[in-house]
Amino acid sequence: MMKISKKTQYGLRAMICIAREYGAKTPITVKSISEKEAIPFDFLEKIVSRLEKASLVKGRKGVQGGYMLSRPPAKISAKNIVSALEENDAPVNCRLCGRKSVCSSKNVWKKIENSLNSTLNSITLQSLLK
Amino acid sequence: MMKISKKTQYGLRAMICIAREYGAKTPITVKSISEKEAIPFDFLEKIVSRLEKASLVKGRKGVQGGYMLSRPPAKISAKNIVSALEENDAPVNCRLCGRKSVCSSKNVWKKIENSLNSTLNSITLQSLLK
């Protein structure tokens, strides 16, 4: 039911990995994350690049390059991460419902969406480091 | 993010439809539900049949046949319906994680699962009829 994609699972694990290095001088490489977490390198690269586009992470090219958090772990929520990686943000896209005016079930999906969001918002990377 | 399948969306709408007839002498047909709700007939038949296997609904064959609720609307939750229709009940299947012992993210998915379940459990068909 409502599966979380591998992309998002990998993404969260990668972010935790990067967060552990917060404060270090040198950034952490995708290669190193992929080894530590047993995530396919090429796939992970794509994932981290989306996290960068969402400004959660900052990359540095070249030798000694890698990624680092773009802000403190306390300022990054699970919701930030999930939103960066999933396109359709809601469990049900009501725009496609067609029967919106008489739709008997929309309240159910709205409640789910709300409870999901508030749960995700309440979790910070900081809180996951312990 | 975590899309609810059409199967489940249709299923909930069908259940609400059937619930509206609770107390009537004659059951409601799949054909009639499919017309009212603009859901493909053949697909809906399969869905309702799963709802029956989960004992949420009872079918009667033949002329004047159809489906009716197997218990009062107050005794059927959104969770009952969703569970009947989706195979993998949890957003993340930790059995497949492989890194369970060191998995940094499982608490996130557990929290989501819990909040989802408690939301779904709190909604009854009864409450959706108003």
Add this chain to the structure above:
DNA sequence: TGAAAACCGACTAATATAGTCGGTTTTTAT
């Protein structure tokens, strides 16, 4: 006895996810 319904399983089509590949660009240590 025939029509209307549920009931059933196998099939196909469409879409989404997961993963791969072959490159280009930037940076830094030597």
Add this chain to the structure above:
DNA sequence: ATAAAAACCGACTATATTAGTCGGTTTTCA
């Protein structure tokens, strides 16, 4: 200077899941 190591990028392929279809059989009732 240059070579290696890394990010960065887009197009591609494979696999899995979802959505929907089809051709029947069985049961019930008027």
